[in-house]
Amino acid sequence: MTIAEKLVAEYLDPAKGAACLTCSFQAEDMVVLHMARQIEPRLPVLFLETGYHFAETYSYRDQMTREWSLNLVNLTSGLSVAAQETQFGILHQTDPQRCCALRKVEPLMAGLAGYSVWFTGLRREQSPSRANLAAVELHRLPPGREIQKVSPLAEWTGNEVWSYLAAHGIPHLPLYDQGYPSIGCEPCTAKPQDGAHPRSGRWGGHKLECGIHTGTQEDG
Template identity: 60%
Template sequence: MALSFETGISVVLGLAAKIAEAQSLVAANVTGSATECVTCSFQAEDMVVLHMVKAIHPSVPVLFLDTGYHFAETYEYRDEMAAAWGLNLINLTPRQTVLEQEAQFGILHQTAPDQCCKLRKVEPLFAALAGYETWFTGMRREQAKSRAQLQALDHFTLPGGKQLLKISPLADWTTRDVWNYAQEHGISLLPLYDKGYSSIGCEPCTSLPSDPNDPRSGRWSGRKQECGIHIQAQ
């Protein structure tokens, strides 16, 4: 159903305020040093945050978790955007290749998805984050119930005890906000969205959403909500 003129104006003004707030948060915490990074899965939210950070810090390290299980479309889009935007892309890889892991443990994403995520996502990321002080993410509260209490500015403790400043500028953004920003700034998005995917991770653990009200209902066949990279040491 088409928006009324008044509703349309309200949406535009609301997004403008959110953009200004997010950009102010980014500007206040970007110094241009090598101790700041952005984690990027090349999903829409991450591209928006990267767009904001890169405007101030063009050479910001962009950390991508190269699990070896991503969709071909994800790898193609990553390479296209890395070239188009001149990204300082850092591909984080697990200690074992996919073949080595499957030879030792079998198909973990089928039998023990938490362990698979730990080996291919959590351990490589936490090891890399130890070299940074500030971490920008594209996380949003609306993405999942597990993120309902997400704070735009937080401190994250790594297993070794080191604390980073974790910044999620889009914490209170809606999916519509993200898409509108991308359109407004001419950011092309991952083609998998056009096929109906709403949350995109490794190919074996990503399907079309089963619940239209839950963007992450297509992840891990509903067995879990998080891979573990946003769960800090206690």
Template identity: 60%
Template sequence: MTTASASDALALTASSFLRENLEHAQRACITSSFQAEDVAVLHMVLQHQPQIPVIFLETGYHFPETLAYRDRIAAEWNLNLVNVEAEQSVAEQESQFGILNQTAPDRCCGLRKVEPLFRALGAYTTWVTGLRRQQSKSRANLQPHEFFTLPTGKILAKLSPLTEWTTRDVWQYAEQHSIPLLPLYEQGYTSIGCAPCTSLPFDENDPRSGRWSGRKLECGIHLQAH
């Protein structure tokens, strides 16, 4: 099988998976950081549910390039964009707790990403993500269809159709469909989150090695409540 046909087969499988699982989903949403895999899966999802809510975590710490790109894609694709914010503004949080992304990054992620997202997800029954196993060793056991329990006890169907995709697969899909990607990739970034906690990768074999200065692997939004 040629590279192109293999890529087409992956895309067909992922799209079929989405169609089957979204067809009877009562209230579905998709989260997007507007990184390459998130935009690729969003492109697929829109073919089945053009007005699906697209949840973006507006932490107040994003790169200007990320926000500009989000707005560009939202306009060009006519997205039903839902910007989810923390209860406190950045200024209020820093006034009360100091610069948590420097002193306690887990706490900062909890306040600005995890808690706001889990509140927002309470309105849905199905959650689509762009997660891939290759992204991190913490995602090595990721399954395309999982059940995710929120702190309230509510259980969501969590769909990750790109589970087995490589970075190359994602970029090939974007190229084949003429999807522009976040310009920060051109500067050498391989995993992009909030600006204070994102740097160029220091391990070429670990695309997430530039996140949180290597102090942790996950912000917490994909970790089950216990």
């Protein structure tokens, strides 16, 4: 068993409390999901349904949900895309921070309320903003309650991720084949410049994180 697999098993122990995985159906998430579902096939898989994803992402999400019988939980904003655009305009162009707050951060923080363990597919190598990521961190939810955020792949390289997918015959989101190394909402995802880090194509390079990973601190 690898260190990552041991970590997954350790934090899926019911003694740690209810667990979930946030999943944008990128390669890393599929690795953690593959490890976790061998122990807990009904692990809640939280997908931030912003309404702005690529058609390919929705299609791959639905394919894998079907093939793996996933316990998919779509987390949505209280505002539909149409209502948000009518009320505030195209926020992903004018104020992406607010758009992410409405469509990602608030729904996720509410969605995490029932859990004690939050698995992610984050890796240090993905971006300078993740360079100090620890495999186990404490995350403070808005009411002040702390939960354990577990990133079993924190130390993995991209090659290790892709080797794992290949070794286990796991299909990947087809957008990777079009040259996107990091995939989020369609309006905020572009291909990075040559040699730039994988997340540099997100939000036109103006920011690196949507805000769902703020409030986290290293756990010792």
